[in-house]
Amino acid sequence: MEDVEETLRALLLLALAGDNGAYVAFLTQSGAHLRAYFRRRLMTSPNEVEDLVQETLLALHNRRHTYQTTQRLTPWLYAIARYKLVDLLRAQSPRRRVEVSLDDDDASELLPADVSPAESRRDLLKLLETLPDRHRLPIVLVKLEGRSVAEAAAATGMSEAAIKVGIHRGLKKLAAEASKRR
């Protein structure tokens, strides 16, 4: 499992330096490991798995600045996965206090990757439509349609800085809405 650590870490370091191809590979491989991790822990609600994978990928993206480059990668990744899992379990049973040990080193039982995604139940695209224009338009133009920040600024009349802020805040807002609407 050391090679998973090495591979993912190398990919993320490239991505953080601006290599988008490496970032796609990092998210895809992380997603496969997350899917295996959640499938094993959500035996009773398998249809939540893909939603949680997507939510965690969104969290990895929104919080990628908290990865310290000297740190091991898998503990960082699984700490976020566990945090998201606890969030879901709490939402499922708000009265019962969910106890998920924070001390078990989940990374040590890294599962084989699971590359067969299920259908997600929640559609993030639909959720995106509920965001206000200042968040939604920058995400649609730049992140979905692949236009440049300058083009998006020209198309919307927003400044380039506002486009960048809109993407950043909008993705955080999308994550917040996703975890609210379970």
Next chain:
Amino acid sequence: MKTDALIAMLARGNAGVAPHAVERRLGATVAVGLALTLLAVLATLRPRADIAAAAQLPMFWWKLAVPLVLVVLSFAAARRLACPGQRAGPAAAIGAALLALLWAVAGADVASSPAASRPGLVLGHTALPCVVLIALLALPVLAALFVALRSLAPTRLPAAGAAAGALAGGIAAAAYAVHCNEMALPFVAVWYVLGMAIPAGLGALLAPRWLRWS
């Protein structure tokens, strides 16, 4: 939306981030918090009247050093706890050892003093305002640190909240020390420590609700 489409969306555009984002975010909050808290003390409580003379005495600086050491240690812990997968680190153990040392030195100070002066060394004249004002001054800084932490990714929420509270308490106590007339180490060892412990405890209590991020 399929997961592959989400991944393509997230990766499109520039994924790069500037390094040391965590240190910069927390460091800026601490710098602004310290400056504003000091300004608040200078403007409302006023510096002690004899500050020029007091600054000649080592005790004036010890009283500043105790909270500033806490600021350094709790900053180190908060920085680590802001990142998923990290624990508080050595700062917690060092802090506990230094607190034990502070209490040992203060205890020795009391024990070696004449019996009649002992209560005065510990109780001073301003114990209550000291505790209350340090705790109150810490509150805005604690709120600002919570906002900063929520933009990062703490996963051990009570520990992160306690570190933020200790950091806020240290900043508040350091600023308050400029106003405070007390010049006995046992006083600092009891009332300053209590004043700083209150925001730390409050931070741990509020964290599960207010440090949640998604």
